[in-house]
Amino acid sequence: MPKVLIAGGGLAGLSAAAALGSAGHEIDLFEARPFLGGRATSYAIPAVEGDTETIDNCQHILLRCCVNLLDFYERLGARGHIRFYREFYFIEPGGRISVLRRGRLPAPFHFTGSFLSLSFLDRHDKAAIARAMLALRRERTRRKDLDRISMLDWLLQKRQTPRAIDRFWRQVLVSAISEDLDRMAAAHGFQVFWLGFLARADSYEMGVPAVPLGELYSTEAWKRWPKVRFHFRAPVEAIDGAGFVVDGERLAGDFHIVALPFERLEPLGLPAPPLEHSPITGVHLWFDREITTLPHATLLDRTMQWMFNKSGGRYLQLVVSASRDLTNLPRNEIVDIAVGDLRLFFPRVREANLVKAHVVKEQRAVFSAAPETESLRPGPKTAFPNVFLAGDWTRTGWPATMEGAVRSGYIAAQAVTHAAGDPKTFLLDSY
Ligand SMILES: Cc1cc2nc3c(=O)[nH]c(=O)nc-3n(C[C@H](O)[C@H](O)[C@H](O)COP(=O)(O)OP(=O)(O)OC[C@H]3O[C@@H](n4cnc5c(N)ncnc54)[C@H](O)[C@@H]3O)c2cc1C
Numbered sequence: 001m002p003k004v005l006i007a008g009g010g011l012a013g014l015s016a017a018a019a020l021g022s023a024g025h026e027i028d029l030f031e032a033r034p035f036l037g038g039r040a041t042s043y044a045i046p047a048v049e050g051d052t053e054t055i056d057n058c059q060h061i062l063l064r065c066c067v068n069l070l071d072f073y074e075r076l077g078a079r080g081h082i083r084f085y086r087e088f089y090f091i092e093p094g095g096r097i098s099v100l101r102r103g104r105l106p107a108p109f110h111f112t113g114s115f116l117s118l119s120f121l122d123r124h125d126k127a128a129i130a131r132a133m134l135a136l137r138r139e140r141t142r143r144k145d146l147d148r149i150s151m152l153d154w155l156l157q158k159r160q161t162p163r164a165i166d167r168f169w170r171q172v173l174v175s176a177i178s179e180d181l182d183r184m185a186a187a188h189g190f191q192v193f194w195l196g197f198l199a200r201a202d203s204y205e206m207g208v209p210a211v212p213l214g215e216l217y218s219t220e221a222w223k224r225w226p227k228v229r230f231h232f233r234a235p236v237e238a239i240d241g242a243g244f245v246v247d248g249e250r251l252a253g254d255f256h257i258v259a260l261p262f263e264r265l266e267p268l269g270l271p272a273p274p275l276e277h278s279p280i281t282g283v284h285l286w287f288d289r290e291i292t293t294l295p296h297a298t299l300l301d302r303t304m305q306w307m308f309n310k311s312g313g314r315y316l317q318l319v320v321s322a323s324r325d326l327t328n329l330p331r332n333e334i335v336d337i338a339v340g341d342l343r344l345f346f347p348r349v350r351e352a353n354l355v356k357a358h359v360v361k362e363q364r365a366v367f368s369a370a371p372e373t374e375s376l377r378p379g380p381k382t383a384f385p386n387v388f389l390a391g392d393w394t395r396t397g398w399p400a401t402m403e404g405a406v407r408s409g410y411i412a413a414q415a416v417t418h419a420a421g422d423p424k425t426f427l428l429d430s431y
Helices: 011-022 067-075 112-116 123-139 151-157 162-177 186-198 219-224 331-345 402-419
Strands: 003-007 026-030 042-046 052-056 082-085 088-091 097-100 206-209 228-231 236-240 243-246 249-251 255-258 277-287 296-299 306-311 315-321 354-367 387-389
Touching: 003 011, 003 243, 011 026, 011 067, 011 228, 011 402, 067 402, 097 112, 112 123, 123 162, 123 186, 151 162, 151 186, 162 186, 162 296, 162 315, 219 228, 236 255, 255 402, 277 331, 296 331, 315 331, 331 354, 387 402
Parallel strands: 003 026, 003 255, 026 228, 088 296, 255 387
Antiparallel strands: 042 052, 082 206, 088 097, 236 243, 243 249, 277 315, 277 354, 296 306, 306 315
């Protein structure tokens, strides 16, 4: 069996290692940090009582249509740690809650009942959205300019009302793609609604890890493939057709997979595509009492976009995607905005004391899925026949997501098996 060296222990590198490891390959994976998971990981911070506690760098969620990510969790025996929810809660300032959930009708009509009952949209908004959904189904495979126009361009073409845009399309898509509607290629918005909302009745169900992200890929899980070895605090310093340089030493495999963020490629000697970043900000808040019993909710009309109930309604995690407006604000101001927003949605915040707060600003969270970006994303092949690329920014057909990263890892792993003359398929088709 050929020996494969992998640079990067994020989901792209790990999924390539799991696929090739289960096919019997010998793998050496080099990760710069002392833990696995890359951007989808957790770490310890000081706890209230002076101890430490583990938090995710930011809440990560998935949908049931993330079939490759779920396959990867299955390979690691971690699939059971993902808890799926059938309800999406939308809250208006003032606290009124609307619930989107599937009913008895088959796809694509499964949301009809709950959609009609949403109180934050009026009948003109709903009629406009219904028309746009029908157009989306029709135009999905026919229109050729969906990567060239923005999602906002398309929504305006479909004469969506301002409230439908702000409270429905923006609310769902900015978090799913981590980019604003006017900066997001329509192709990505189409994919989210097609795969997540229309293609199958259960595909919208939201998966939330019930353990810290890092536990999903704990090194114990890898013992089933003893030929997969991890090297921590081992940054790869250079890459070419002769292999990797690590700690000044040249290391060669039969094949090499580079599963690093795109901005890391050029300093290591590989060309990088001219992609841009979009930031995400996570705000962790600990209160002295229960604020809400909802497991999660999307927050309308304010800066904070999502709330996740991490523990007993007292520890809440808030997320702002495409958070450029927060980039230059000091952390204490971001906490003030978060608490101010929460007061509007959850009256109990007014009586509660904030015990602790932690803000994570990820300026390079994801690549910006802008119009005209798809053609810039490379496939797995490089100028070197034994070096392959992976990473959420490579051409996976998905925006920067955990599913996109795993798809890239499986695609790179397939490319290795093809080059080795023993082709295997790891990638599962989305429906
Ligand atoms: C705040 C935030 C929230 C997000 N929320 C979601 C969400 O809810 N749902 C979702 O699906 N996705 C979400 N994402 C996106 C998701 O985290 C990423 O798409 C995915 O984790 C990318 O995986 P990757 O393996 O491609 O890259 P990375 O995770 O960046 O992995 C690259 C790895 O390479 C390592 N490395 C770097 N340089 C070197 C070197 N020279 N040598 C060796 N190793 C090196 C890094 O330490 C890292 O571990 C979010 C991202 C962020 C930042």
